[in-house]
Amino acid sequence: MAERTASQEFQKGLLRENPLFVLALGMCPSLAVTTSLFNGIGMGLAATFVLVCSNAVISLLRNFIPKGVRIPAYIVVIASFVTVVEMLMEAYVFDLHQALGVFIPLIVVNCIILGRAEAFASRNGLWRSVLDGLGMGLGFTLALVSMGTVREILGNGTLLSGTPFELTVLGEGFKANPVLVMVLPPGAFFTLAVLMAGANRWMRRA
Numbered sequence: 001m002a003e004r005t006a007s008q009e010f011q012k013g014l015l016r017e018n019p020l021f022v023l024a025l026g027m028c029p030s031l032a033v034t035t036s037l038f039n040g041i042g043m044g045l046a047a048t049f050v051l052v053c054s055n056a057v058i059s060l061l062r063n064f065i066p067k068g069v070r071i072p073a074y075i076v077v078i079a080s081f082v083t084v085v086e087m088l089m090e091a092y093v094f095d096l097h098q099a100l101g102v103f104i105p106l107i108v109v110n111c112i113i114l115g116r117a118e119a120f121a122s123r124n125g126l127w128r129s130v131l132d133g134l135g136m137g138l139g140f141t142l143a144l145v146s147m148g149t150v151r152e153i154l155g156n157g158t159l160l161s162g163t164p165f166e167l168t169v170l171g172e173g174f175k176a177n178p179v180l181v182m183v184l185p186p187g188a189f190f191t192l193a194v195l196m197a198g199a200n201r202w203m204r205r206a
Helices: 006-009 027-033 036-060 066-090 094-103 105-109 110-117 126-156 185-205
Strands: 167-169 172-174
Touching: 006 027, 006 126, 006 185, 027 036, 027 105, 027 185, 036 066, 036 094, 036 105, 036 110, 036 126, 066 094, 066 105, 066 110, 066 172, 094 105, 105 110, 110 126
Parallel strands: none
Antiparallel strands: 167 172
């Protein structure tokens, strides 16, 4: 199998190997925090930062970490960056920090991040590992943004917690009634299923 180019290494995580829509990883935070677009953006960017930084450090240290303790070592590295993210959020975006709650520290054991550390960063050089982390992180962010947008619009009738939408049909404006189920757990599963099916259908036709 031919080695991917740098561009392909970055692009793979956006859709063809999207962590959520294709690999079905990181389901717990995805279903829990995407009640709004703002939450989805925050969780996605936090995970991307941790992915890129942990991939970079693990790639640099891959020849020095004994195989017998590699998973605990990866968790220590990941936990260090998660702590940085949590402290920054608490200091500068406190509302987001409160909204995401326990799911920020749980990034430490997110299977996307641990999986990329074990499957990629520990076996590849710095540049490719950074591109892999960035692509996977942005792919995860894209998935969360998609879910958050759909659920907030349909469930609350708002976007980014703004004023309610006023839809125009045949020149007449009306306010859409929110579909409460979309901000509840069943709505999260339904939204994920529809978006996952759409992403996989698009890839088969591409």
